[in-house]
Amino acid sequence: MKSNTDNPNNAHVPWNKSKLMGQKQPLKLKEIWAIRIRLQMARNARELALFNLAIDSKLRGCDLIKLRVGDIAQSNRVSSRAIVMQQKTHRPVQFEITEQARDSLEAWIAQANLKSEQYLFPSRIHDSPHLSTRQYARIVEHWVISIGLDPAAYGTHSMRRTKATLVYRRTKNLRAVQLLLGHTKLESTVRYLGIEVDDALEISEQTEI
Numbered sequence: 001m002k003s004n005t006d007n008p009n010n011a012h013v014p015w016n017k018s019k020l021m022g023q024k025q026p027l028k029l030k031e032i033w034a035i036r037i038r039l040q041m042a043r044n045a046r047e048l049a050l051f052n053l054a055i056d057s058k059l060r061g062c063d064l065i066k067l068r069v070g071d072i073a074q075s076n077r078v079s080s081r082a083i084v085m086q087q088k089t090h091r092p093v094q095f096e097i098t099e100q101a102r103d104s105l106e107a108w109i110a111q112a113n114l115k116s117e118q119y120l121f122p123s124r125i126h127d128s129p130h131l132s133t134r135q136y137a138r139i140v141e142h143w144v145i146s147i148g149l150d151p152a153a154y155g156t157h158s159m160r161r162t163k164a165t166l167v168y169r170r171t172k173n174l175r176a177v178q179l180l181l182g183h184t185k186l187e188s189t190v191r192y193l194g195i196e197v198d199d200a201l202e203i204s205e206q207t208e209i
Helices: 029-041 045-057 099-112 133-146 156-171 174-181 186-193 196-205
Strands: 081-085 092-096
Touching: 029 045, 029 133, 045 092, 045 099, 045 133, 045 156, 092 174, 133 156, 156 174, 156 186, 174 186
Parallel strands: none
Antiparallel strands: 081 092
C-alpha cells in the first residue's frame, strides 16, 4: 500500500479523483416528486428534510451541510425564509423554505431532538460533527439511482441547480436567479444554468422564414 510519502508533493488525493466531473443536470419536476415520494414511503425523515431543503435553499453542498437548527428555525418552528453566509463568496444569500419543506424539517428536528445550536444534519460518524460533503454526495447518488437515473450525470450541484433552473424556465428572469444563487456576476449565472445555446435554439425554432 502506498503512503502519502510516495507522492512527491505529499498532496491530499481528492475524494472525487477519477470520477466523471463537470456540469451536473438539474432534476425535472417529475423526478423531484419521484424521489420525494420514495423518501416519504420509506419514512426517512432525515433524508426527506435534507432533500427538500437542498431543493429550496439552492445552497452549495458545503453551505447546506453546515446549517444549524438556529439558522432556519426559532423554537423549533422553521421560518419561511432564511439567510446564510456563503463559504465560497463570503456574501449572504437568502432563500425561501416552502411549507412542504418546513413540515419535513420540523418533523426531523423533533425526531432527532435537535437543539438550536446543533447542526441540522449531524453526521453518524463520531469524528465529524455534521454531514460531510462526501456523505452528502453519496446520499444524492443513492437518490438518483433509486429512480433509475445515471449517477454520473447528477450530483450535489444538481440539487443546487434544480429550482434555479425551474425558476428561469418559467420566468426567464436571469437577475432573479442570480440573486437566488448568490452569484456576484450575471455572467456566472448564465454559465451555471447553461442556457445560452438552449435559448438560442428555442428562439430559432420559433422563427419561421
